[in-house]
Amino acid sequence: MYIKKILLAVILVGLLIAAAFAYMVYSTFFVPNTAFNNETAYVYVASDASILELKEQLQPLLKDVDAFETVADRKKYSSNIKGGKYALRKGMNNNDIVNTLRSQNLPVKVSFNNQETLADLAGRISAQIEADSLALLEAFNNADFLKESNLDDNTKLGVYLPNSYEFFWNTGATEFRDRMLKEYNRFWNDERLQKARTRGLKPMEVISLAAIVHKETAKVDERPRVAGLYLNRLKKNMLLQADPTVIYAIKRHTGDFDTVIKRVLYKDLELDSPYNTYKYAGVPPGPITMPDISAIDAVLNPENHDYLYMVANIENFGYHKFAESLAQHNRNKVQYVRWINQQKISR
Known part of the structure; x- marks a missing residue:
């Protein structure tokens, strides 16, 4: 009888210990551990994050960050942290949190508009993915990449088409660059290539001309x-005489792309630059900005007309007055010059 009591006591103690251990495991793995009130909290995990850095990042979001680390260790996540963007839902337990951080990397929308320099693009993109601006700029300017892609210092800006794209947040600099080149090559399908050939232009020449069109008018x-006008000039072997190219030439010459030039002066037209279309015939050697796709499509699908000249329309701001003859253009220009002088815009 005494031995039976001892055995029963041992069994009871064992059951209590097992129950305590089971409760500890259950509470550590399966009890809700979120501390935020919103339905979802987003976490951006660096690719090189350590478990200590991740714990620090999760501290405001979890009730018990040490319990999270215990589960992360047990599931071998602590030594195999995955960079990316992750969504933690209110009421998640540690098991769900670790599983989410291990396998549910969310894509992000990356967008950029009409940057004039690759440095500007790098800054814009670095605010949206993990890669920093320096790494991006180095990738954009990589000599091997430029050579393999048949690009140079003038044309390298043209492969980045302003749009919205889906990336993982932890995308690296070279991954972003290579994806943009693929998007550029995909954009130039057979239909667009044929239209470019019909205009007597190569794809990068289309981009360069579209950049001028984009700068000339914000009205889609x-x-x-406007594209039809410049194509008419090219057909007649006339100088393009586009003010935006002169402004770009000045910025490129001075190295100051932040300068604001509202008025092109006659002395500016003397600047010796291949981008000065008052001096050099044909399409500039590269784009003066990243043109919208609407501007590229405008060059590929121009309006059919006989216009050769245009000037800003002060009666309908944002648009232009077009002319077929220089005499008509000069009459249109008088009104614009009078207005710009009244505004006292000297530069």
């Missing part, structure tokens, strides 16, 4: 007309 509905 006017871009096919």
